[in-house]
Amino acid sequence: MSSDAQTARPSGLIAELRLLLMAVQYFTRVPMPAWVGHSAEHLSGTARYFPAVGILIGAIGALVLWLTSLVLPGPLPVILSTAFTVFITGAFHEDGLADTFDGLGGGATRERALEIMKDSRLGTFGTAALVLTLLIKIAALSAMPVTIAIGVLIAGHAFSRACAVTLLFASNYVGNPDQSRAKVVAQPMRPGELLFAIVIGVAPMYWCGLHALAGVVCSLIVLYLLTRWFMQRLGGFTGDTLGATQQLTEIAFHLAVLASWNST
Template identity: 50%
Template sequence: MRNSLRALLCAVGYFTRIPIPAWVGYQAGDLDRAARYFPLVGMLVGLIAAVVFWLAHWLWPVRVAVLISTVATVYLTGAFHEDGLADSVDGLGGGYERSRVLEIMHDSRIGSFGAMALLLALAIKLESLAALPVLLIPLALIAVHAGSRLVAVSLLVTLDYVRPDGKAKPVATRLGGSGLLLALACGLAPLALLPWRYAALIVAVWVLLRWAVARYLLRRLGGYTGDTLGMTQQLAELAGYLVCAACVYTSFGI
């Protein structure tokens, strides 16, 4: 139990700004064992986002409340995944050869591709969430934040890490067995908060997205990096919100 708790707290400390107890410390292999808890961390982030939205909506219109909720999640995670999205788009959009793509990704400066990706991603998040009924927004935040991290961590099941060092080096071990089952449970269970048609369509879209991203990364890089994990999480999050908005707009979920 103590080792499991340490692994969970390591995941919280790695992916959020939430302080963790000093006794947790750090040992080699901690983040390998923590990978199974990444969707659970996403559930926590989504829960906080939902609470912030609900409180903000008492004072401001839906769009403003959604924006405040998004600001809260960006602060809570240190823009960890958004940084991965920007770096990945800069590298994949600005480089052709594998070595050049990795070099651009490693550069801390943001380029035009990355800046546009961040702006467009933020716009899609705001508009797709604001298109949902108010009562559905908190549920979508919890479900999609958890599930999108499952999509990202699922890359550890079949792909290899392509950098000799980097932000994802500590989690570069393949995920499988009971760890994979736990990640699946934590990532998929929150979808039960949504209408079943929404949840089924989101899972289908996530499966297709995961297949497409894995295939693309294998072709361009031969595997994944920490930045591409962040990009995958962001793409899955956007896809989840877009599916919910489409279901509402087309009355598919009614």
């Protein structure tokens, strides 16, 4: 191997590590070293690492779930775990979910829906969607043994973000580029980048066993329905609808795995 190739490889690895850490910095409140940076030029390449961020968030939530289950009864460990994941992400995806339902529920036209989605105020549709989503998530995980819930939590966070990346790949961005924080990351992806994201999103399912297959199927059905809905109402996706996709496919994964586990 030439000396040029030897020097090129570390720089490539460092560049990929930087993209990963930038994705973590963008989607969580986890502090990153100053050298990571946050330029729009580099953020546009972070989408393939979204499922990896999901693994990190799911693992942190799983750790909180396991530790609290040692000393607390009932649904409290799941509630605390869910609260911690919401905190560590700054309710980023939950906010997108609420805005999506406010916009599509209250906007009769495409333009009005997009206008409502950019309003920082929380409306009836968004509040209902947010409360029901959190309740379903907590109820589903509480119905599982802790050992099962830990694996489902990590896999659900990872695969749901792979679903959001798939929407990003398959559709087009229709938000206001001057007002949207998501524009810098919602850039066109190459097929190889999508495949990379999907592989990362699927990897944690090893811990869920064959029950994960039900989760995948159900999540993909929800992804398909959401994609059609967004295309019909908006003509594409926005940053908010990506957040809604992540939340709803995560819930679909939880419920399907729970149903599969209960049927055995």
